[in-house]
Amino acid sequence: MSAEPTRAEVCVVACAEAWRGDGAILASPMGLIPTLGARLARLTFAPDLLLTDGEAHLVAPGGDVTEGWLPYRSVFTMVARGHRHVMMGAAQIDRFGNQNISCVGDWARPRAQLLGVRGAPGNTINHPTSYWIARHSRRVFTEPVDMVSGMGYDRAAALGPRAARFHEVRVVVTNLAVLDFATAQGGMRLRSVHPGVSADEVTEATGFPLVIPPSVAQTRPPTPAELALIRGTLDPGRHRDAELG
């Protein structure tokens, strides 16, 4: 086993960190690296998280123990109750965290029809939301997005503090960096760069100005114990590498 963590392993840990401190809520990762991250968090520093198998079972990591039943109708109730933190993908995302998974181009007749808004409107107004973007590029980090599916901070501000009181876009994890919105206007900020990545690379791959702190931190590398879990238990087949392309 190589001692050096790969980029995919750094990303798994960065995704896991999104759920730190969440307690007994449903972690809903979309995509393999967020899924590995949620399971890693559950196995280490966030043991109270609830995870599903994608088919109505609440399962322990590994999937062999069922601890509960969560059909879609109950997922919707957990969403509305706020007992959930989702990590979705994004075809487009802007500086305020407005996200699009619906379609690209004019909505009336899109150039590319994608999934549809799915649960993004309900997720973002009801509970914490994070995003995972496997290929950080100007095509994804762009503004304005063509169809706001998940609500960002400018729109939450326009709704007012009462209506938007459950809104939180926590982090955006990409193959290059971790970004957040800890700024006065809710604009996107570079929180940390992954080992081997410069802040310039991130700004170059982003289609709008990022808030760059005076000194940019480096994303925390996996601990030896985390690496052993990722490599030995969670993803022995190394499928995680393929998601970064």
Place this chain on the structure above:
Amino acid sequence: MTADQVAGELRSGMTIGIGGWGSRRKPMALVRAVLRAGITDLTVVSYGGPDVGLLVAHGRVRRVVCGFVSLDSIALEPHFRLGRQQGRIELTEVDEGMVHWGLLAAAHRLPFLPMRAGLGTDVMRVNPELRTVRSPYDDGEELVAMPALRLDAALVHVNRADASGNGQYLGPDPYFDDLFCLAAERAYLSCEQVIPTAGLLDAGPPQSLLINRAMVHGVAHTPGGAHFTSCVPDYGRDEAFQAHYAASARSPEDWERFRGEFLDGDEADYQRAVQRFAERRTVTAS
């Protein structure tokens, strides 16, 4: 009833709700019967999968009401995509929780139900008919008034049913099939197996009896009737066939070939063609 008799009760211009979720437990035999019946100009309410794709590919759909259309293991439904990108269908695009709430409102005979989903997003922009409502209580909160999704007809598929329309699902998730039935003027249930009422509890507990006969106007026995979507524990999704279906969207010629081989005959012809497809793959693989 037969699947074709069910389709015979539907009319062009109707709003039809289809149960299941994505590419899971879809009433595909009933959908195939709708394709044969030649009715058109339909509004389809669905947690969309290949039910929507097939109806769009056949030009039977005026409007889709949904939060997504997906084949699950293949994220994007190719025929729905083509329909949208070619401007052949209208879309009411809402959050998937809003579909639930609209069906629940219709089932309860309410004009709408309040919720937060949709506020602050382009769901409000692309559905200018959506209204908000202010709480009459001290909080005064403004919420989306999700209108009832009233259906002329609902089509759902379960594992087992008796002849009078008591339906049992044996998979992990009921989806929203009971609500689709309750939101509809007329609901039609297809199933893998018709059994005597006295045998309903042989395979599952009382809470697996999702559908009762007060919700249902007709039962059709359609073995393999969810194919190629999953209908566990009877069968999983036919991934090879689904991939073949998805590839049929590559060109008009591919689609004509697929339709000719699988969809131009009756349900028995379809099931035989699927059998031949499976045998062909077995031969190729060996």
